[in-house]
Amino acid sequence: MMADNTAAIETEALPATDEARGAKRNKMLRILGLVVLVAALIWGAWYFLTQSGRVHTDNAYVGADSAVVTALVSGPVKEVRVAGTQAVRKGDILVILDDSDAKLALADAEATLRQARQRYGQAGANADAARARVSARGADIAQAQARLRDANATVAKARAELARRESIAGTGAVSGEDLAAARAAFVSATAARDLAAAGIASAEATRGSASGDLGAAEALVRGTTIQTAPDVAAAQARLEKAQLDLARTVIRAPVDGIVTNKQVQVGQRIAAGAPIMTIVPIDTAYVDANYKESQFEDIRIGQPVELVSDYYGGDVVFHGKVVGIAGGTGAAFSLIPAQNATGNWVKVVQRLPVRIALDPKELKAHPLRVGLSMEATIDTRGN
Known part of the structure; x- marks a missing residue:
């Protein structure tokens, strides 16, 4: 009888234990769900406050104007x-x-310059000599003109003597010998006059020739100095090129x-x-980050950027700003551009390079090398 009562009591206790376990499990599930919900809310709040509006890509590489x-x-x-x-x-x-x-060429150019300067000085001296000759020919002309005036006076005197003797020749006061001498004197005076006139013409011709020489000599130096003379300037330029x-x-x-x-x-x-x-100026390195076309809705020039490089790891964070956006995708300027006007076309998301300038102080403290990969995150919340 007692065995039957014990079995009955144990049978009644089993459902009570299962119900307690179920209630405990439900309580734990509710607590776990609440924890997950709170964690999701915390993560959502963290993402909204810190990550919302930040555009990220790992398709970024260091570049420099080599x-x-x-x-x-x-x-x-x-x-x-x-x-x-x-x-x-x-x-x-x-x-x-x-x-x-190069040294031989320089010595040759120096000699050429000295020669050009010498020729310019010689041209100036020739002009002075030609000017002196023109002045001398002018004096010769004046002297010839004086001789012509003297010859004209002599002719006039001889003519008067001849006329006086001819006027009294019939009276027998003048001998035939005196008359012949007067005529000879007149002819001689006329010849001397003609010679003096020819001397003026010769002197004027000589002066004309000297004037031509003077013009030619002055043409070489007119309006120039020893520094601006064409030959000297050309020789100077040749010297500077050799230097x-x-x-x-x-x-x-x-x-x-x-x-x-x-x-x-x-x-x-x-x-x-x-x-x-090639010399790579790493102190002025920049980053070209290739963002998807779907990420450009809020990207603007001047926005701040955070960058991380595998070269230094996540402990070193570089800071920069967007300074430019490329005018076309890389595919558009490739050697063989993609031809999408085909029947088997498949849309491929394109990427557009964004130029990012780095902080010079950070770059100096942690130098980068051209071609290194970077992870770039643009903060677009300042729009």
Whole structure:
């Protein structure tokens, strides 16, 4: 009898235990749901307050406006003072070319300039000499004119003597010998007059020739100085070019940066215009972030950006700002642009590069290298 009562009591206790367990499980589920709901609300509030309006991409890469170093004159390489990956400052000597030919060209240009200056001085002296000859010919003309006046007076006197003797020749007062002498004197005076007149013409012709020489000599120096004379200026320009070519045998760094892609060795003969190395100015590096076209609704120039690089890890956060948006997608300017006017066209989301300028202080503290990948997040909440 007692065994039956015990079994009955145990049978009644089992449903009570299951009900308690179910109630406890339901309570735990409600608590878990409440925790999940609170966590979701907290996460939503955190996302709304900190992440809403932030546009993210990991398709971003470091870039820089690299400087390609080229030889401006040809010649054999005498010395190479830098190696690949070496940091250089603007003005540092990179390569020295053999300057023997350049020095010879400079000496030749200096001699040409001295010769041009000498010729200009000679032209000035010739002009002065021609001017003196013109003045001398003027004096010759004046002297010839004086002789002509004297000859005219002599002719007039001889004519008067001849006329007087001829007027009294019939009276027997003048002998035939005196009359002949008077006629000879008149003829001689007339000849002397004609000779004096010819002397004036000759002197004037000589002065004309001297004036022509003077014009030719003055044309070489008229309106110029020894600095502006064409031959002297041309020789000066040639000298300056020779000096420039000599200076260009020493190739210097055009910017601060890191030497990369070095393609020059000692003894190599390089041609003018040949690239010999590239200098990457890492201090002015920037980031090109390629965002999807669907992300551009709120992106504007001037917005702040946070960037993280695998090179330094998540502990180093770079700060920058949007400074430009490309005028077209990369596919639009590719060598073979995509042709979407086909029957099997499939839409592909395009990406547009966004140029991001980095904080120079942060960049100096943590230098980057061209081509490194970045993760960029633009804060668009300031729109």
